[in-house]
Amino acid sequence: MPPEHNAGAEHMLVSMLRPLVERGHDVSVWLSRYGRAREAYDYRGVRVVPLEARLDFATAVRKADVLISHLECVPSTAALARGYGRPMVVVCHNTHQQTFRNMAAGGTALAVYNSQWMRAEAELFFAEYPKGVRPGREMIVRPPVFAEEYATKPGKAITLINCNEAKGGYVLEQLARRMPEQQFLAVRGAYGEQILPNLPNVEIVGHVRGEDMRQQVYARTKVLLMPSSYESWGRVGVEAMASGIPVVAHPTPGLAESLGEAGIFVDRNDVDGYEAVLRKLLTAPEYRLASKRATARSGELNPSSELSAWCDDVEALAR
Structure with a gap:
């Protein structure tokens, strides 16, 4: 699950991962951009793997039950998900055409929209495409704020x-x-x-x-x-x-x-x-x-x- 360094997107994703940790699941986030950290670390129960750690993401994908991706990381994660036969969840943070195009590349088992209006925009986008490229399931999870x-x-x-x-x-x-x-x-x-x-x-x-x-x-x-x-x-x-x-x-x-x-x-x-x-x-x-x-x-x-x-x-x- 390699997130982009976008504050709002990161907050949303971490807030969505915490409940999975609380249910007893092993959750890890693989960062896709260079930063200061060089070793994997724990953040609120989530294992975070920096890009500088140079660990093998493909091996982690092979061992995973579900992949979650967003933003610019969707195409590469989708390719690995298809290659290893793993279900993929795409979390959508905006209505930009590229967000929907990446999700429509095939193999998205679940699309998560952050608002009703984003889901409506997705409906307009998918109206021009065959049903086969639509996500298997769709849901709305508004950015969680406790x-x-x-x-x-x-x-x-x-x-x-x-x-x-x-x-x-x-x-x-x-x-x-x-x-x-x-x-x-x-x-x-x-x-x-x-x-x-x-x-x-x-x-x-x-x-x-x-x-x-x-x-x-x-x-x-x-x-x-x-x-x-x-x-x-x-x-x-x-x-x-x-x-x-x-x-x-x-x-x-x-x-x-x-x-x-x-x-x-x-x-x-x-x-x-x-x-x-x-x-x-x-x-x-x-x-x-x-x-x-x-x-x-x-x-x-x-x-x-x-x-x-x-x-x-x-x-x-x-x-």
Whole structure:
């Protein structure tokens, strides 16, 4: 299961693998890109094998009961799965055509979509292909967020996580200039050119590991910004809502589905609109109402039932 170094994708995959470990399965992740680690290590019960370890992935495939892959690793994993006659699960994190093309190459026993709208997009894609290339089974597992792992007392800052252009770094910069009395938090992302304003009311935080987000980010955040040009779901928004933190977001299909009625939606090109919404939201009555909606939405997104169904389907493939 070699994942790409994409923070949201990695969090989703690890969150899906943990329940399999809890059911007593031997789970290993084989990394596909170079990093600092050179020896295999354990992460929450999952054995992680770095590319630098130079161990034989093909041998691991031969011994496996089920293969799980995603992103750019799907074609190579699919080839090995076909060669060794192993069932393969493809976890889909986005609606890009290449994601669906890789999955449609044949041999996908189970496709996992992270949202209803992604499944609908897959239906449109497969409508032009013969039924033989469709996955054997399909299911939806929304990126699992266990609220108790993120819940904390909100802080005072307006926060953007990953400050590249696509995530809305320029929106944060313009808002910080317009609202000099307000504290902002700019969290450096793992990818993309970062827009990090050099302003007295903007604190820049280095890249934060998932397990440290509660203390280093959400405990300091009053409102989360998500003016993203594209989000297939929007995991950090769900993480923030576990603490009752309101989320002001661009209405991508993924964010509209994940945030639901708790989301406060403003077009990413309407900075005036963002400023007006934030100034209103930062008043006590409006904030209490928005926070209450966020907490309620977090409860609706409890992942337990979907993860149970996920484990059942993977175990069925193994049998």
